[in-house]
Amino acid sequence: MDRIRIRGGRPLRGSIPIGGAKNAALPLMAAGLLSAGPLVLANAPDLADVDTMGRLLAQHGLSVAHDRAARTIAIAGEATNLEAPYDLVRRMRASVLVLGPLLARYGEARVSLPGGCAIGTRPVDLHLKGLEAMGAEIDLAGGYIHARAPSGLAGARFLFPQVSVGATENLLMAATLARGTTELVNAAREPEIDDLAHCLIAMGARIEGVGTDRLRIEGVTHLGAANHPIVPDRIEAGTYACAAAIAGGELLLREARLEHLGSVARVLGEAGVEMVAVEGGVRVRRLNGLHGADAMTEPYPGFATDMQAQYMAVMAVAEGAAMITETIFENRFMHVPELNRMGARINVHGASAIVRGVPALSGAPVMATDLRASVSLVLAGLAASGETVVNRVYHLDRGYERVEEKLAAVGADIERLTD
Numbered sequence: 001m002d003r004i005r006i007r008g009g010r011p012l013r014g015s016i017p018i019g020g021a022k023n024a025a026l027p028l029m030a031a032g033l034l035s036a037g038p039l040v041l042a043n044a045p046d047l048a049d050v051d052t053m054g055r056l057l058a059q060h061g062l063s064v065a066h067d068r069a070a071r072t073i074a075i076a077g078e079a080t081n082l083e084a085p086y087d088l089v090r091r092m093r094a095s096v097l098v099l100g101p102l103l104a105r106y107g108e109a110r111v112s113l114p115g116g117c118a119i120g121t122r123p124v125d126l127h128l129k130g131l132e133a134m135g136a137e138i139d140l141a142g143g144y145i146h147a148r149a150p151s152g153l154a155g156a157r158f159l160f161p162q163v164s165v166g167a168t169e170n171l172l173m174a175a176t177l178a179r180g181t182t183e184l185v186n187a188a189r190e191p192e193i194d195d196l197a198h199c200l201i202a203m204g205a206r207i208e209g210v211g212t213d214r215l216r217i218e219g220v221t222h223l224g225a226a227n228h229p230i231v232p233d234r235i236e237a238g239t240y241a242c243a244a245a246i247a248g249g250e251l252l253l254r255e256a257r258l259e260h261l262g263s264v265a266r267v268l269g270e271a272g273v274e275m276v277a278v279e280g281g282v283r284v285r286r287l288n289g290l291h292g293a294d295a296m297t298e299p300y301p302g303f304a305t306d307m308q309a310q311y312m313a314v315m316a317v318a319e320g321a322a323m324i325t326e327t328i329f330e331n332r333f334m335h336v337p338e339l340n341r342m343g344a345r346i347n348v349h350g351a352s353a354i355v356r357g358v359p360a361l362s363g364a365p366v367m368a369t370d371l372r373a374s375v376s377l378v379l380a381g382l383a384a385s386g387e388t389v390v391n392r393v394y395h396l397d398r399g400y401e402r403v404e405e406k407l408a409a410v411g412a413d414i415e416r417l418t419d
């Protein structure tokens, strides 16, 4: 399996292109099940997860054409198989996003239960409760969700007891084809959800309240074709902002949108890193030294849990201490022991990590079990003395396109080792 080797100590200068968001691309692709299409997604990232979603849709019977040179994905056709198999769902939890669209359009779906993963148990009870509120009959057997709505879904009011990105997306997609009005209250309002809503509207859906935590959807009988550009990836942008923070220097993050990075920019600002909106993107620059600054993960517009590991790597070399609290996932500190192996001083107490900054990290062979933890080790490697080898690059490829090429182009000493 590929590895990434980094020799630390070089400041970064130049510009990095930010691609379309993984976490927008996956639900947008699932939305392709809601109409015969074609649904053409532009600014499509070339990622392992996007490939997995493409394979999932293809095995449902859709035609999926990913033009990597043009960065488009065209999805068209009808589902002929309503089952999402374990083998694909276990690779990528976002596979569960086909449940709402299949059920709404075809009246039935069998989707493997995704199960937990390295960052937490991640149940899907809210997805199922919301669909039940819309009239679906749901049975769980043999590790599969079997959902039926023989006479279609009916609009309903659903109050999320807890904010969930995926459940909001599943219910939003299902509601577009339900009879009558659906109201989703305490809905997630991540930019990727706005992006999905705008695409659904372009397909003919009737949605109000986009950008708020209260979505009102008036069901329609069918949806049609659309062209939609995928929103730039705020997590990829935030990750490269952390690269500039930890390695020093100045980067232009092309196409990044500062308005989607509010909490991250505020916390990095307290830590001594300037982020400003400029023509064509966001400029990020480490000012003088880095200072400890606390962060707590929250649903958007709060500090993203998907930025927690990267920010922790930055705090590992800041002057002073920082408390980083994770409120979204119960087990998202898997990077801590690996960062400590590189010389960081981090202690975890329940949902909080106390990071005491050290003057320097030292390179080591490291490995992580999830995507953002893996990239946090790449960031740590940029600041470490000597050589760091990040193993199990599979996780990085799920969510970062050509991470080593993008960092090498701005001055990092980094390469992919292929066995």
Ligand SMILES: CC(=O)N[C@H]1[C@@H](OP(=O)(O)OP(=O)(O)OC[C@H]2O[C@@H](n3ccc(=O)[nH]c3=O)[C@H](O)[C@@H]2O)O[C@H](CO)[C@@H](O)[C@@H]1O
Pocket (backbone or CB within 6 Å): 022, 023, 024, 026, 093, 094, 120, 121, 122, 123, 124, 125, 126, 127, 128, 162, 163, 164, 165, 166, 167, 188, 305, 306, 328, 329, 330
């Ligand atoms: C593909 C994608 O977009 N993934 C993102 C999405 O994941 P995902 O959609 O899985 O995350 P959720 O927002 O649903 O999860 C938030 C919390 O709610 C819990 N929960 C969720 C659903 C449910 O039915 N029951 C339940 O208890 C989860 O276990 C977690 O503790 O949002 C997360 C939170 O911003 C991000 O970290 C992921 O990168």
Ligand SMILES: C=C(OP(=O)(O)O)C(=O)O
Pocket (backbone or CB within 6 Å): 023, 092, 093, 094, 306, 371, 372, 399
């Ligand atoms: C946790 C993540 O993704 P997923 O929900 O696909 O596991 C992530 O993008 O950091």
